[in-house]
Each structure stands twice: as C-alpha cells, then as structure tokens.
Amino acid sequence: MKYDVLPLTRLVEQFERLPGIGKKSAQRLAFHVLDMPKEKAQQFANTILEAHEKIKKCAVCQNLTDQEVCQICQDQQRDRSIICVVEDPRDVIAIERTQEYTGLYHVLHGLISPMNGVGPDQLSVRELLERMKDETVGEVIMATNPTVEGEATAMYLARLLKPMNVKVTRLAYGIPVGGNLEYADEVTLYRAIEGRSEI
C-alpha cells in the first residue's frame, strides 16, 4: 500500500517542477517550507503572487519593472545615445554588474529560432525599431549570446537597423579573462586572434 499525505506530495511536486531541483532537493525544500512559521510561509506565497501581479515590461526597453517605465530608462544620468540589445532580463543584471556600461538597454525576451517557431514577431523587435525614431540613438550594441540563435538574431537586427543610419556593434569574442589558452576551443581562439588589438 502506498501512503500519501496529499498536501505534502503536491508541495514536493511543485518544487520538483522548478529548474535544477531534483526529487531529493524538492523534498528537502518542501519540508523546509513546512517547518517555517506560518507567517513566513504566508510571506513566501504572497511574494510569489505579488511578483506576478506587479512586475511587467518597461514600456520603453521591455525590461522587467514594477513601474510604467523602468529605472534605467528613467535615469537621466545614463547615456541615451547607446542601446544594448540583450536576450533576457538576466543579461541586463549581468551587464549592470560590470558597472562600466552607462547606456540604455533593449530586452528582446528571446531569440529568433525557427526550430522552436520563434520569429521576430514574438520578440520585442517592433519596439526596438520604434526607439530608432529618436534621433539621439547613435549606436546599438548586439549583446545576444554567442550561440547560433544569438548570432542569427544579431545579424537579422543589424540588417534592419543599418539602413536607419545607426552604428551597429557586436560584443567582442575572445578568450575569457582568467581563462587558459590550452582549454579554449578553436573557434574562440580563432576569434581572439582575429580580434587582436595593439598594446
């Protein structure tokens, strides 16, 4: 006979559906949530609901925000002549961590991928082209991932943007800082040689 405490099983299942959480971790997380004081568990549940309710896409750059226009787009200190195009809101966080980039962003929310039935219409391409009407934009950096889809999306957008009299650039390829030549793959190494600069 199989014994089943349904509410507990359901909680374990919910955690199991999260990415990177296996059966054992899901069980551990479920028990942890059960062990929480009631208010803490309520707070956890509310935070999930609140995030879903309040977070939406910025009307300008499509990054996630709880305002109409996100803080980055609102910030008058930032360089409004550069737009960095990324796949995902997480990429914005990664680039912001460098504390070096002061321009604006545009989040595509995906990459063109005919295999998965994702075309430009499913991404925020129209919104990007709309922003080009603002004459202050002088450069668009393609910061999509260096994968097949990332490259294809960058190429596609570059072709659309170039006639609009804007400089289109791509992130540099090369060996990662702290990396090891020995372990770099051929394509990366080739790109690193190709993109060499004078010292």
Place this chain on the structure above:
Amino acid sequence: MKYDVLPLTRLVEQFERLPGIGKKSAQRLAFHVLDMPKEKAQQFANTILEAHEKIKKCAVCQNLTDQEVCQICQDQQRDRSIICVVEDPRDVIAIERTQEYTGLYHVLHGLISPMNGVGPDQLSVRELLERMKDETVGEVIMATNPTVEGEATAMYLARLLKPMNVKVTRLAYGIPVGGNLEYADEVTLYRAIEGRSEI
C-alpha cells in the same frame, strides 16, 4: 546608482533563504516563477499555504498527515507490535521505501541535544511512553541517526522503555551495501566486525 525591481528582489530573497539555494539559483528560480503562467504561480502559492494549513501531526505517531490519525497508523494490515522510533518524517519516507518494514512508527521531531537546548520535553517522548500502555507493543526499534545526538537519544529512550517490559532494539551498524572496506572509517569497520553474523 543601484536599480531595483522590488517585487523581483524580494522573490529572489525568498528563494535564497531556502536550504541549498545560492544567489544564482535563487535568481534562476525567481525568473522561472515569473515566467510561469499566472494560474501556475497562483497554484504554487496556494500549495504552500494549503500544506501549512492542512498538514499536522498524527495524534498517535506524530508523523505528518492531513488526517487526525495518519494512514500508516490506520492501516490494520501493519504489524502493531513493533514501533520504529525516528527523528524526522523524512526518515519514515526512507524506511517505507525499503518496502520491508511493516510495523508502525513514532516520530520524535528532533533529537536530544543539550547544546541546542533541546531536551526530552521538546520531543514527542511523552506520546511514545503513552503508546506503551497498549499491551500489543512488543518491540521498539531505535532508528535514530548514528550521530552523537542520535545515540544519546536512543540510549535515553531505551532506559525509559526497558522497565516497561518491552524489547528495545537498535539498527545494525556496519559497512553500507555496495561500499568499500578500504574507505570505511574505523568505527564503522569495528562495529561491522563486532556485529558479524554466521553465513
């Protein structure tokens, strides 16, 4: 300037508080929850609340259940003469997985640990002694973990139970199945020799 989408930050923080979830995983989980359809997120939040509301301790064995008396205690097929004492509801799940044990359980919800200020009163010891009044109980298996606290708790309970005219046993120590003598620690190996059986 630091940009902050508060509902998102709060969600990441909630996940970060879970055991074994670091900063990166918490971010990934938060974004995953945000990407869920609204109903799925609602379901997730409700499952957390429901589990907290419905799950309580079984009136008999103190295991977690959504009923007054848990399914194992209710099951008349099980051997009511043996009670297996464990630290935690997870241990019940582990032992049930063997599909070999058919007796009942008693969940202590912790171990005696003077260092952490946990004495017998904080555990379900009183409830265990209460169950001894039932004359059908002939054996109590101490299945606490083989740690200092687990051993101490087992010894403490054994001393309480023995005068009650009940057989008290302890799980066998030894090398784990599939294990390797070479990597077994000395105490385990010594206990394995001590507990050897004829073949």
